[in-house]
Amino acid sequence: MKIALIAHDKKKEELLDFVSKHKDVFSQHELFATGTTGLRVNERTELPIHRFKSGPLGGDQEIGARIANQELDAVFFFRDPLTAQPHEPDVSALIRLGDVYRIPMATNIGMAQILIHAIRRNEF
Ligand SMILES: O=C(CO)COP(=O)(O)O
Secondary structure (H helix, E strand, O other): EEEEEEEEEEHHHHHHHHHHHOHHHOOOEEEEHHHHHHHHHHHHOOOEEOOOOOOOHHHHHHHHHHHHHOOOOOOEEEOOOOOOOOHHHHHHHHHHHHHHOOEEEEEOHHHHHHHHHHHHHHOO
């Protein structure tokens, strides 16, 4: 599967812990990420990861384009709902495209745990 990883700054530690914990699963898939998230995940886990631009510089839109081209199968997007983002329209657009193309997308740790469980079991 092609899996995208994205985290806002205050959620990056949570995502890093999550990916580390499930490294055995993530290592079996092709990973993509926005710039800083991808760098941090690679530094922490040494997993190979294709990095797009940083979110505020267009990375969310690049991932959205991949979704529109049906080139992504699942997205883990650890959003920070309590901090205003300068690129909020891009965040909304990415989530909207996920809904348009019915891509499984976890936007918080609770849903992420369910999604990784399903991926681990090859349930979709
Ligand atoms: O801003 C982001 C998602 O909206 C994430 O971007 P970075 O991974 O570059 O921090």
